[in-house]
Amino acid sequence: MLELRSLTAGYDRRDPVVREVSLTVGPGESVGLLGPSGCGKSTLARVAALLHRPDRGEVVIDGEPARGWRHRAPRAQRTAFGVVFQQPRLSADPRLTLTQLIAEPLRATGRGAEAPDRVRDLARTVGLGEDLLTRRPHEVSDGQLQRACLARALVLRPRWLICDEMTAMLDASTTAALVTAVEDYRADSGAGLLAVGHDKVLLERWCDRTVHWDELTRA
Amino acid sequence: MSGSPTGAEAEPAVTEAEPVTAVDADADADAAAVAAPPPVLSVRGLSVRFRMRGGAHVAAVTDARFDLAAGECLALVGESGCGKSVLASALLGLLPENAQTAGAALLGDGTDLLTADERTLARTVRGRRVGLVPQSPAAHLTPVRTVRSQLEETLRELTGVRRPALREAGEAAAERAAFPAGHLDRYPHELSGGLAQRAATALALIGDAPLLLADEPTTGLDRELVDRTVDELRRHVGDDRALLMITHDLAAAERIADRVAVMYASRIVEIADAADFFGDPGPRHPYARGLLDALPDREFRPVPGMPPELSALPEGCAFAARCERADEACAVVPVLPAEPSSGAACHHPVAAALEASRA
Numbered sequence: 001m002l003e004l005r006s007l008t009a010g011y012d013r014r015d016p017v018v019r020e021v022s023l024t025v026g027p028g029e030s031v032g033l034l035g036p037s038g039c040g041k042s043t044l045a046r047v048a049a050l051l052h053r054p055d056r057g058e059v060v061i062d063g064e065p066a067r068g069w070r071h072r073a074p075r076a077q078r079t080a081f082g083v084v085f086q087q088p089r090l091s092a093d094p095r096l097t098l099t100q101l102i103a104e105p106l107r108a109t110g111r112g113a114e115a116p117d118r119v120r121d122l123a124r125t126v127g128l129g130e131d132l133l134t135r136r137p138h139e140v141s142d143g144q145l146q147r148a149c150l151a152r153a154l155v156l157r158p159r160w161l162i163c164d165e166m167t168a169m170l171d172a173s174t175t176a177a178l179v180t181a182v183e184d185y186r187a188d189s190g191a192g193l194l195a196v197g198h199d200k201v202l203l204e205r206w207c208d209r210t211v212h213w214d215e216l217t218r219a
Numbered sequence: 220m221s222g223s224p225t226g227a228e229a230e231p232a233v234t235e236a237e238p239v240t241a242v243d244a245d246a247d248a249d250a251a252a253v254a255a256p257p258p259v260l261s262v263r264g265l266s267v268r269f270r271m272r273g274g275a276h277v278a279a280v281t282d283a284r285f286d287l288a289a290g291e292c293l294a295l296v297g298e299s300g301c302g303k304s305v306l307a308s309a310l311l312g313l314l315p316e317n318a319q320t321a322g323a324a325l326l327g328d329g330t331d332l333l334t335a336d337e338r339t340l341a342r343t344v345r346g347r348r349v350g351l352v353p354q355s356p357a358a359h360l361t362p363v364r365t366v367r368s369q370l371e372e373t374l375r376e377l378t379g380v381r382r383p384a385l386r387e388a389g390e391a392a393a394e395r396a397a398f399p400a401g402h403l404d405r406y407p408h409e410l411s412g413g414l415a416q417r418a419a420t421a422l423a424l425i426g427d428a429p430l431l432l433a434d435e436p437t438t439g440l441d442r443e444l445v446d447r448t449v450d451e452l453r454r455h456v457g458d459d460r461a462l463l464m465i466t467h468d469l470a471a472a473e474r475i476a477d478r479v480a481v482m483y484a485s486r487i488v489e490i491a492d493a494a495d496f497f498g499d500p501g502p503r504h505p506y507a508r509g510l511l512d513a514l515p516d517r518e519f520r521p522v523p524g525m526p527p528e529l530s531a532l533p534e535g536c537a538f539a540a541r542c543e544r545a546d547e548a549c550a551v552v553p554v555l556p557a558e559p560s561s562g563a564a565c566h567h568p569v570a571a572a573l574e575a576s577r578a
C-alpha cells in the first residue's frame with residue numbers, strides 16, 4: 001500500500017501548493033489523479049515518488065514510513081518507485097544513447113551486468129526497435145524518447161509506478177501504446193500505479209478509480 | 220465527363236475541355252464555379268526534402284495537395300515526426316537552409332508561398348496574409364516586453380496605427396482574443412498558459428490575415444483550455460478567413476474542423492469531411508482508422524509498430540509494415556485521388572470495403 005498522509009508541500013513554504021492532502025493507493029491498484037495544470041498534483045506526485053521533501057505529513061510505503069528524500073532516501077525505498085514525467089527531453093540526459101538511458105538505474109545500483117538482457121526485454125515491452133537503441137535523444141521523436149523513459153522507469157522492477165502527465169505531449173496511438181506497456185508490466189509484476197493528469201477520458205479508461213484534486217483538497 | 224480509366228489520363232482532357240464557351244446544361248454549374256472565390260490557400264504537389272550530411276535525404280513532405288476555402292477549418296493531424304510541422308514551416312517560408320521544395324502553395328491572390336523571397340514574405344505575407352498561432356506561445360512572445368507593448372508594436376507594423384490611437388487599438392486587439400485588459404502590462408512569464416495562448420492569438424489576429432495557421436496550438440493545455448482555445452480560433456475564422464490547424468490532438472480536431480487531413484510518413488493519406496471521418500462511415504485509410512481507434516473513448520488500442528523513418532521510407536505504401544490489409548498491390552505507392560476533395564491514398568480503403576459488402 002502507498003499512503004500519502006496529510007501532505008503539505010510546495011516550493012514556497014509560505015504558500016505551499018499541496019495542503020493537507022491524503023491519498024492511498026492499494027496493492028496493485030491503479031489510481032488516476034485528475035486536476036488542472038498548476039494545481040499542485042505534480043508536486044504531490046514528486047513527493048509520492050520520494051523526489052521532493054514535503055513540509056509536513058508522511059509517505060508510507062508498504063507499511064514503512066519514507067526515511068528520506070531524493071538521494072537521501074534509502075536505496076530500497078528509492079528503487080521501489082518508477083517515475084515517468086511529461087517532458088521526456090527534460091528528464092533524459094542528452095549525451096546517453098537510449099540503451100544507456102534505459103540501463104542507467106541498473107548501473108547506478110551496481111547491477112550493470114543485467115543491463116543487456118533487461119534492456120532487450122524492455123525495448124520489446126515498450127515497442128522500441130533495435131535500431132533506435134543506439135541513438136541519442138535528439139535523434140528520436142518525443143514519442144520514441146518517452147518510450148525509452150518508460151523503459152528506464154521499469155528497469156529496476158519497481159513496486160510502484162508514478163506517471164505524471166506521461167502522455168500529454170503524445171499522439172493517440174503512442175498514448176495507447178505506452179499505457180498498454182504500463183498495464184502489461186503491472187499485470188506481470190503486481191505493481192501499483194498513481195497516474196496524474198488532466199485528461200479525464202484517458203484516466204477513467206486507464207485506471208481502476210480516479211479522484212479529482214478538488215476532492216482531496218476540500219477536506 | 221469522359222470515361223477515362225485513370226485520373227492521370229483524365230486530367231489533361233478536362234483542362235482542355237474547359238474553355239469558357241460552355242453553354243447548355245452545365246451553364247449553372249459553371250456560373251457557380253465562376254462566382255465562387257478562389258481558395259484562400261491552394262497547395263499543389265508540395266514536397267520538402269532535407270539534404271543531410273553524407274548526401275542522405277529526408278523526405279519530410281511528399282506531394283501534398285489540398286485547398287482551403289474561406290470560412291473553412293482544415294485540421295492536419297498525425298503523429299509527431301510525420302511531417303506536418305515541416306509543412307507548416309514551408310507555408311510560412313521558415314524552412315532551414317538545407318531544405319529543397321517542389322510544388323506550389325498559392326494564396327488567393329496568386330502569391331506562391333514556396334517561391335516568394337524573404338523580403339516579400341516578411342513585408343507582405345507573414346502577419347498580413349498568413350497569421351501564425353504558435354505552438355508554444357511563451358516562446359513566441361518576447362520575454363522582456365509586456366503584452367501591451369508587443370501588441371502595439373505589431374499594430375504599428377501591420378496597420379500603421381500611431382499614437383495616440385495606438386493604446387486603444389492595442390486594447391481592442393487584446394479584447395478580440397479575450398485577453399483581459401487588466402493583464403496587458405504583464406510580462407509573458409507572468410501569464411498562465413491560457414493567457415499566454417490568448418496573447419499569442421491576439422498578435423496573430425492583428426493583421427486580419429485571410430489565412431490563420433495554428434501549429435499545435437493546444438499542446439500541454441488542459442482539456443478545458445484546449446476547448447476554449449480552439450473555439451476561439453474557430454470563431455475568428457468566421458465566414459471570410461480560413462484556418463489550417465496542425466495538431467496531434469484528435470479531440471481538438473473533431474471539435475472545430477470542417478475537414479480533416481491525415482498525414483503519415485510525409486504524405487497526406489486521407490482527406491475527409493470531419494463529420495464523416497469522426498462519425499459514420501469513419502476513416503477510409505487503415506492508418507487513420509487505427510489512429511481513431513487508439514483514442515481512450517474508443518478502442519484504446521495502439522496502431523501496432525512504429526512509423527518508418529523519413530530518411531528510410533520503404534518502397535510502396537509506407538504503412539504496409541503495420542497494415543493488416545496489406546497485399547502485393549501495396550508495393551506500389553497509393554496516391555490520394557485528386558478528385559473529389561476527399562479520399563484515401565490506399566489500395567484497399569476501409570469504408571469502400573464496407574460499402575462493397577453492403578451492396
Ligand code: SF4
Nearest residue numbers: 536539542549565566
Ligand atoms: S495501401 Fe495497402 S498497405 Fe497501404 S494502407 Fe492501404 S491496404 Fe494498407
